Amino acid sequence: VSQPAAARPDAIRRHNLGLVLSLVHRRGELTRAQLTQALGLNRSTIGDLVADLSELGLLREHVPTGANRVGRPSHVVGPRPDGPYAVAVDLEADSLTSAAVAIGGQILARRESKLDPEEHGPITVAEKIAGHVEELAAATAPGAWAVGLGVSVPGLVRASDGVVEVAPNLEWRGKPFRAVLNDRLPGLPAEVGNDADLGVLAERVRGAAGGSDDVIYLTGKIGVGAGIIVGGNALRGHDGLAGEVGHVVFDPGGPPCHCGGRGCVETYVGEAALLRAAGRDIAPSRESVAAVFADARAGDLAAIRAVSQIADSLGRVAANLVNLLNPQLIVLGGSLGEILTLAGDTVEASLTRHALAAVRSSVSLTTAGLGEDSSLLGAAELAFQVLIADPVRQR
Amino acid sequence: VSQPAAARPDAIRRHNLGLVLSLVHRRGELTRAQLTQALGLNRSTIGDLVADLSELGLLREHVPTGANRVGRPSHVVGPRPDGPYAVAVDLEADSLTSAAVAIGGQILARRESKLDPEEHGPITVAEKIAGHVEELAAATAPGAWAVGLGVSVPGLVRASDGVVEVAPNLEWRGKPFRAVLNDRLPGLPAEVGNDADLGVLAERVRGAAGGSDDVIYLTGKIGVGAGIIVGGNALRGHDGLAGEVGHVVFDPGGPPCHCGGRGCVETYVGEAALLRAAGRDIAPSRESVAAVFADARAGDLAAIRAVSQIADSLGRVAANLVNLLNPQLIVLGGSLGEILTLAGDTVEASLTRHALAAVRSSVSLTTAGLGEDSSLLGAAELAFQVLIADPVRQR
Numbered sequence: 001v002s003q004p005a006a007a008r009p010d011a012i013r014r015h016n017l018g019l020v021l022s023l024v025h026r027r028g029e030l031t032r033a034q035l036t037q038a039l040g041l042n043r044s045t046i047g048d049l050v051a052d053l054s055e056l057g058l059l060r061e062h063v064p065t066g067a068n069r070v071g072r073p074s075h076v077v078g079p080r081p082d083g084p085y086a087v088a089v090d091l092e093a094d095s096l097t098s099a100a101v102a103i104g105g106q107i108l109a110r111r112e113s114k115l116d117p118e119e120h121g122p123i124t125v126a127e128k129i130a131g132h133v134e135e136l137a138a139a140t141a142p143g144a145w146a147v148g149l150g151v152s153v154p155g156l157v158r159a160s161d162g163v164v165e166v167a168p169n170l171e172w173r174g175k176p177f178r179a180v181l182n183d184r185l186p187g188l189p190a191e192v193g194n195d196a197d198l199g200v201l202a203e204r205v206r207g208a209a210g211g212s213d214d215v216i217y218l219t220g221k222i223g224v225g226a227g228i229i230v231g232g233n234a235l236r237g238h239d240g241l242a243g244e245v246g247h248v249v250f251d252p253g254g255p256p257c258h259c260g261g262r263g264c265v266e267t268y269v270g271e272a273a274l275l276r277a278a279g280r281d282i283a284p285s286r287e288s289v290a291a292v293f294a295d296a297r298a299g300d301l302a303a304i305r306a307v308s309q310i311a312d313s314l315g316r317v318a319a320n321l322v323n324l325l326n327p328q329l330i331v332l333g334g335s336l337g338e339i340l341t342l343a344g345d346t347v348e349a350s351l352t353r354h355a356l357a358a359v360r361s362s363v364s365l366t367t368a369g370l371g372e373d374s375s376l377l378g379a380a381e382l383a384f385q386v387l388i389a390d391p392v393r394q395r
Numbered sequence: 396v397s398q399p400a401a402a403r404p405d406a407i408r409r410h411n412l413g414l415v416l417s418l419v420h421r422r423g424e425l426t427r428a429q430l431t432q433a434l435g436l437n438r439s440t441i442g443d444l445v446a447d448l449s450e451l452g453l454l455r456e457h458v459p460t461g462a463n464r465v466g467r468p469s470h471v472v473g474p475r476p477d478g479p480y481a482v483a484v485d486l487e488a489d490s491l492t493s494a495a496v497a498i499g500g501q502i503l504a505r506r507e508s509k510l511d512p513e514e515h516g517p518i519t520v521a522e523k524i525a526g527h528v529e530e531l532a533a534a535t536a537p538g539a540w541a542v543g544l545g546v547s548v549p550g551l552v553r554a555s556d557g558v559v560e561v562a563p564n565l566e567w568r569g570k571p572f573r574a575v576l577n578d579r580l581p582g583l584p585a586e587v588g589n590d591a592d593l594g595v596l597a598e599r600v601r602g603a604a605g606g607s608d609d610v611i612y613l614t615g616k617i618g619v620g621a622g623i624i625v626g627g628n629a630l631r632g633h634d635g636l637a638g639e640v641g642h643v644v645f646d647p648g649g650p651p652c653h654c655g656g657r658g659c660v661e662t663y664v665g666e667a668a669l670l671r672a673a674g675r676d677i678a679p680s681r682e683s684v685a686a687v688f689a690d691a692r693a694g695d696l697a698a699i700r701a702v703s704q705i706a707d708s709l710g711r712v713a714a715n716l717v718n719l720l721n722p723q724l725i726v727l728g729g730s731l732g733e734i735l736t737l738a739g740d741t742v743e744a745s746l747t748r749h750a751l752a753a754v755r756s757s758v759s760l761t762t763a764g765l766g767e768d769s770s771l772l773g774a775a776e777l778a779f780q781v782l783i784a785d786p787v788r789q790r
Contacts, residue, residue: 244718356561
């Protein structure tokens with residue numbers, strides 16, 4: 001065994017504090033006995049760590065109320081309402097959703113603003129986020145404090161520096177968004193991530209993909225993106241830009257795409273394709289897309305046929321991904337989740353027809369367990385990383 | 396830090412012996428000083444480990460001859476010609492290539508047999524491999540011994556049990572090939588892997604992909620397969636079946652594929668597609684494919700046009716993979732390597748036209764550094780894993 005540089009006691013303590021915090025974050029309230037067992041540390045060490053975390057105001061120990069228990073009540077270690085929270089932001093083309101998210105994933109407060117195209121500039125968006133940050137601070141319990149800011153962006157985000165390479169629906173190209181956020185909110189360390197990458201992160205921690213090590217989260221908002229986990233790790237690619245399934249070519253003879261290509265996946269299963277298939281000559285928006293689904297549910301034949309057509313294409317897209325990546329689970333979010341809900345049989349049949357039998361048999365399809373909040377809660381995970389890496393420095 | 400079960404001294408020693416062996420295997424001859432530095436162990440521990448490995452006959456220490464050195468000659472630790480070797484086998488539809496591969500990757504002896512379609516049964520193949528094993532034993536130095544058998548197969552191999560799920564060009568389906576090999580050669584632990592997965596493994600250890608953590612190895616033999624490394628780890632998928640890029644759909648309106656689908660990648664960049672593009676109505680074989688490339692080199696216009704057409708499609712296939720996986724390097728093997736050599740500009744231009752600029756800029760294309768031997772040498776890596784995991788048990 002190669003010998004690491006000797007870890008100083010203080011570094012070990014910080015690391016262990018992070019482990020306890022991370023475990024409570026992922027699993028919720030736990031007794032000291034459960035912490036002892038899960039972390040393989042001895043009881044007195046756990047006791048010291050819990051005491052430290054309580055003193056730092058990061059967790060609290062209490063006896064759960066309302067529990068119908070027999071025998072001596074057991075103390076549990078859990079989040080505190082006046083403790084640290086992450087500011088999570090989901091930036092979409094037409095809206096900005098922010099939330100104060102506690103350790104454990106509970107949403108303490110939420111703000112949502114409409115976003116008009118003329119408000120798409122990074123500085124304007126940062127200004128609006130700063131407004132949300134203030135409102136969330138006012139809406140949370142006295143004493144609670146923000147530890148970091150995580151922002152989900154519908155575009156390609158370079159991992160190394162938080163530069164948004166391309167976000168077509170915001171008309172961004174090479175925008176140093178993390179730097180803009182850090183300028184505007186110097187007290188709040190900011191991280192920026194791709195919406196689908198953050199979606200799959202959250203779905204795995206507390207959504208539909210718990211326990212799966214090979215997962216594809218496919219989401220349709222205006223564009224189509226994928227967050228991919230292989231062998232338990234996020235598939236990032238060399239620059240952190242992996243997952244642009246929306247611009248994989250589905251049919252080289254297909255319609256032109258805004259990216260300059262032809263027949264991209266997005267032109268077959270994106271929201272504009274759904275509206276076009278339904279014969280509606282309007283731009284995709286939350287309302288126009290929801291209307292197609294509502295009409296399909298109500299029995300409108302054109303809407304049903306449109307959903308069915310997208311469902312068949314979605315099965316083909318999934319088949320290509322299954323042949324290439326052999327996943328265990330595909331989680332469908334945004335409008336693609338609605339397609340699965342409304343026309344799951346069509347999606348499944350198309351997948352079966354187009355995927356190799358050996359890989360088809362081990363994959364399941366499911367809708368996002370966190371609904372519309374996958375990317376938002378993934379952004380919270382991003383913000384918590386700083387706290388968990390060093391719980392002491394935060395106070 | 397969570398506490399591992401206390402490692403017993405003997406287990407630590409075996410682990411450290413494996414580390415030394417693995418390092419010499421990857422980097423070749425090394426001085427004790429280099430080993431000490433690379434492994435972070437102290438000098439006396441390294442001395443003991445080297446002595447143990449020498450006594451086990453796995454490595455030898457010697458003064459290099461012929462070196463034009465100044466000062467006191469330094470002993471180096473390296474492979475020995477009468478030491479352990481892996482039996483590596485590359486099974487293709489029309490041939491069986493075997494090699495005795497020493498620690499360090501040197502091929503000590505090699506055997507090749509033609510394989511006729513009527514010899515494609517797993518038991519017949521195992522019989523032929525057993526013949527090669529004997530011939531290789533006779534061709535290596537007295538005292539040298541085989542530590543394991545690694546076989547590269549042109550098909551989907553289930554990682555857990557070495558069952559070949561599908562190998563179209565051998566007409567195999569659900570063949571328990573690892574079990575068949577272990578039955579026929581009970582003394583030689585066998586491992587079976589997919590040819591492209593093994594190709595990328597070898598290219599990363601000692602070929603064109605050293606130092607790259609995000610690599611796609613795309614190979615064209617009769618079929619088209621991919622071995623993919625993401626974030627430094629092999630992308631295996633849930634059942635170890637990832638990488639079937641040959642049956643990702645390139646054009647849903649394209650020609651029928653033997654898999655039952657239409658317009659698969661294989662029907663555009665596979666060897667049959669090359670022959671068809673060149674107007675040659677013959678089955679792909681080593682000779683018929685080589686003839687097209689030779690004719691293109693000699694200036695035959697139909698052959699040049701065929702190569703150029705495949706090159707354009709190859710650029711499109713690469714673009715889809717680049718958009719999805721954001722690799723740093725694509726290594727092209729088999730006939731796809733020849734396409735790159737002959738029409739690299741066309742491949743690069745097509746890739747540029749069809750990939751997103753943000754991911755296109757960081758990817759390079761290159762031919763396989765190990766030429767025809769990528770999969771063969773990857774199979775050797777598979778066989779060495781057992782030795783490196785426990786060098787002591789081997790004698």
